[in-house]
Amino acid sequence: MKIAAISAIALASLSQLVSGYAINGDGVNCRSGPGTSFGVVRTYSRGEDVTLSCQTEGESIKGDSLWGKTQDGCYVADWYVQTGTSNYVAGKCSESGGNTGNTGNTGGSGFCKNLNAASISLIKEFEGFVQSPSPDPIGLPxxxxxxxxxxxxxxxxxYGFPLTESTAESLLKGDIPSSVTLNDYQWGALVSWVFNVGCGNAQTSTLVSRLNxxxxxxxxATEELPQWRMAGGQVMPGLVRRRAAEVKLFTTPSSSQAFPNCQ
Structure with a gap:
């Protein structure tokens, strides 16, 4: 089966991401919101490239109030991103943090909610249930x-905190995108992978380019998914198990086309 429009499989529309902008400062913090009062999600080194999914107004840094949302889901001050302009180079972020031209990874009516039960169960098993905001194994909230x-x-x-398993599942389904021609098991496994590695990594991956x-x-899937087993520079046993489960799900025979089939 030839895959069509694979660039749209990510948690936000990959075709709208803008990449290749270098960080022009040392130890530049990327924060959970557009201001220095927000927590640090990660730190970029000088010359490191970032991908911007959208931009928004925030705290003014050295006279520039524009902030960009990067492939890591955090915000970096435009002053430290070498875009060549102080104006927008990516779409404006919506209030929920996504590009206003595309529903972001925080839910919305632009998503299909018809992942099969096996796919939902796989994602839930490896993500784990967290009732209230908490750092994951590499410190991301x-x-x-x-x-x-x-x-x-x-x-x-x-949803109110602490989340129940029901509201957490609703949030999960709201985070899942649409627009790719795959059977239900292939789509579910691919969503689990993108959900785990993020839009920016998926967009530039060999896996996506080979499907395209x-x-x-x-x-x-059999050759590429197992390579995504590292976090924080280390092979993570949980990721090894997750990739194996995703390969098994992806290669499960099915005649049911899941996407595009949004209701």
């Missing part, structure tokens, strides 16, 4: 089943 907080205290989440080139999806 998450809640529910792997929802990466977009604002301080996960303020973009509309029309290679056999099962062969691509």
């Amino acid at each position: 998450t809640i529910g089943y792997g929802h990466l907080c977009q604002t301080k205290g996960c303020g973009e989440v509309s 080139a029309g290679e056999n999806p099962n062969q691509v």
Whole structure:
């Protein structure tokens, strides 16, 4: 099966991401919101490239109030990003943190909610259930089943804390995108992978480029998914198990086309 429009599989529309901008400062903090009062999610080194999904107004840094949301789901001051202009180079972020032209990874009516039960169960098993905002194994603030907080205290989440398993599952389904031609098991496994590694990493991956080139999806998944087993520079046993489970799910035979099939 040839994969169409694979660039849209990510948690936000990958075709809208703008990449290749270098950080022009040393130890530049990327924060959970557009201001220095928000927590630090990660730190970039001088010359490191970042991908911007959208931009928004925030705290003024050296006279520049523009902030960009990067591939890591955090915000970096425009002053430290070498875009060549002080104006917008990516779409304006919505209030929920996504691009206003595309529903972001914090839910919305633009998503399909018809992942099959096996796919939902796989994501829930490996993400784990977190009732209130808490750092994950590498320090990123998450809640529910792997929802990466977009604002301080996960303020973009509309459900009350602590989450129940039911509201966490609703949040998970709201985080899942649409628009790719795959059977239900292939789509579910791919969503689990993108949900875990993020839009920016998926966009630039060999896995996606091979699918776009029309290679056999099962062969691509079998060869590429197991390579995504590291976090913080170390092989993580949990990621090894997750990738194996995703390959098994992806290669499960099915005649049911999941996407595009949004209701």
